Amino acid sequence: MTSGTSGIVGAEGLTADIIVVGAGLAGLCAARTLQRAGRQVRVLEASEHLGGRVWSREAEGYTIDAGFLGMFTDYPAARRQFDYDALDLIILKPSAVLRQEGGVTELLGDPRRDPAALPGDLTASALTAADRLHAARLAAEVLAGPAHALLSGPDTSTREFLLGRGFSERSLERFFSPFFGGLVIDRELKTSANLFRYYLRLLITGDVAIPRRGMSELPRQLAAGLNVQRGVRVHGLDSAGQSVILRTSAGEMRAAQVIVATDPPTAARLLNETPNEPRPVGRGSLSSTYLHFRAPQALEPQPRLQLNARPSGWLNQVLWLDQVFPNRVPGERGLLIASLWGIPEGDDAALGELAVAELRDWYGDAVHTLDLLAVDRIAHVQYPQPASYADSLPGHSTALPNVFLASEVTSLSGIQGALESGEKAAAAILGDLEVLSRPRGA
């Protein structure tokens, strides 16, 4: 066999003891855990950047994240894996502006940490008086017991759960759909109610934060000291006795053990998943488009996330990043990120016009100053997590001998799920039962 262009072939013809396929958060977390346990690990990454879906780049002097991402500071796995001080986190305000029909704007949030949200919390048209009482009760309920316990037990859709709790249809349409639906890319609130309650808990007890220098700080911290080979795509895996052969764009490589840490659709292919698998790795994809606009100046001084609460149109969330990250903007300029539901057809210019047409309702003719800087069309942002999705999650062992899975798809779609899966895939190799028995979401 050949070892690949820069493979270091070990005594048994191995390129490395362990090869991790994919340098997203799951793969990097698994690789770091194994390397710290004394294993020889190599990470192969198809793209030229670290972090998979979590990364930032420079565009004409602006630092932009590939999409709008934030980390819940109370993710238990993030607390274990990251040095928060070194990440230099900027905490987003725990509130959001709801843009309702007819040009009405309503600020809602946690009044303890953002007192400006108090009047909206008390009077916003999105909530009835009864909704406010139900919300207070729900908040108290999710605070009882550990956060991860909210992920287990009987499940239903968020929509059914909220209606069952007495929340009004109006609150679902005008508040919960733009707020939680916008987060999980599911306007209809079909997503698991257990997941909703888990996220609600984390939002009450912690913050949403983004590193000052960009989301790339997360993978950079995990990857320090690791052997990561970029630009190497793995096309297939073959079992070979006690080892695994990897067919890659840089030739064949061989490892005693392999961790597949790609996005779920690719992982399903590499693991030769067949249809009707009871615990599928490929579970579909929710997609989204992100438009980055610059402007001579921000069109408003709002440092909070803005949620489009109108039930139609393409616009989902909007944030003026220059108000939160002045360091990412050259000079006194505006930088706006707008997310769209799905991936509309059309070239960049057409998508820019689509977003500007909807933003015109917010900012009037001043939208002519918006200049499209970059577009990210992301086919797999998350996988759908409907009611009871967790009943059929795959584990870390696979049908291929010596091949393990580290992926958000083993837990929940997000940074917690990715890190947790990296920890557990490594634990499966190391035989670390304590980590393996940690509950999902803990």
Ligand SMILES: Cc1cc2nc3c(=O)[nH]c(=O)nc-3n(C[C@H](O)[C@H](O)[C@H](O)COP(=O)(O)OP(=O)(O)OC[C@H]3O[C@@H](n4cnc5c(N)ncnc54)[C@H](O)[C@@H]3O)c2cc1C
């Ligand atoms: C725009 C956006 C916003 C998000 N917002 C949030 C948020 O606010 N909070 C949150 O918690 N989560 C959020 N998420 C989800 C979160 O980013 C993911 O759940 C998490 O990063 C998944 O990590 P991963 O390592 O499992 O997969 P990935 O990040 O997909 O990493 C997989 C890696 O494998 C590589 N790869 C793929 N195929 C191959 C191959 N054949 N050979 C070699 N390498 C390969 C890829 O290039 C990639 O680097 C968001 C995601 C996106 C895209």
